[in-house]
Amino acid sequence: MIIKKLKVVTVLDRIEVIQGDITTLTVDAITNAANSSLLGGGGVDGAIHKAAGPSLLEECRKLNGCHTGEAKITAGYKLPAKWVIHTVGPVWQGGNHNEDELLARCYRNSLTLAEERGITTIAFPAISTGIYRFPLGRATKIAVTETWNFLRKNNTIDKVFFVCFGDSICQSYWTVIREILGEEEK
Numbered sequence: 673m674i675i676k677k678l679k680v681v682t683v684l685d686r687i688e689v690i691q692g693d694i695t696t697l698t699v700d701a702i703t704n705a706a707n708s709s710l711l712g713g714g715g716v717d718g719a720i721h722k723a724a725g726p727s728l729l730e731e732c733r734k735l736n737g738c739h740t741g742e743a744k745i746t747a748g749y750k751l752p753a754k755w756v757i758h759t760v761g762p763v764w765q766g767g768n769h770n771e772d773e774l775l776a777r778c779y780r781n782s783l784t785l786a787e788e789r790g791i792t793t794i795a796f797p798a799i800s801t802g803i804y805r806f807p808l809g810r811a812t813k814i815a816v817t818e819t820w821n822f823l824r825k826n827n828t829i830d831k832v833f834f835v836c837f838g839d840s841i842c843q844s845y846w847t848v849i850r851e852i853l854g855e856e857e858k
């Protein structure tokens with residue numbers, strides 16, 4: 673007979689790196705790497721709008737855009753995900769234009785918004801690493817570090833998925849996660 677069960681859930685158990693198309697995921701929220709107009713664009717933004725249908729754009733029009741590093745939320749419409757969190761990553765300009773901090777804010781603000789809405793599962797694409805040309809290794813390090821620090825202090829989010837559109841992105845996340853684990857064990 674089990675009298676007491678202690679479930680030890682570490683931060684690592686709450687992070688998953690998966691390869692695929694973020695628009696197909698059945699999670700509470702997917703994050704969109706949007707542009708500041710929030711009126712749709714290429715890359716993951718285009719894919720999300722296409723899959724969600726025109727009602728998403730209608731709701732986005734009412735949001736008056738979004739500043740770089742900030743995040744806004746809409747419904748998911750035809751997506752399997754209930755919500756879309758739109759965040760605007762920085763355009764890479766060589767690294768001396770506050771790009772690191774602005775990208776970190778994207779993750780912090782998206783996760784904070786998710787927590788406020790009681791979202792327990794959330795997926796992120798590798799924000800800014802496409803059209804905005806942020807170096808991949810540097811971007812995934814920021815994504816994982818910010819998420820790790822957030823999950824350590826907050827318990828409402830059960831799972832964060834880093835969704836990779838290709839092998840090299842997955843590899844990059846795993847390298848960073850191994851590095852962080854190594855640091856934690858020291």
Ligand code: ADP
Pocket residue numbers: 692693694695705706714715716717719761797798799800801802803804805806835836837841
């Ligand atoms: P940004 O303008 O922020 O760079 P992009 O959409 O160009 O945004 O790219 C961000 C990341 O999203 C890139 O790593 C790209 O490979 C990835 N991506 C593009 N489409 C999808 C998708 N359907 N699902 C998941 N990731 C995607």
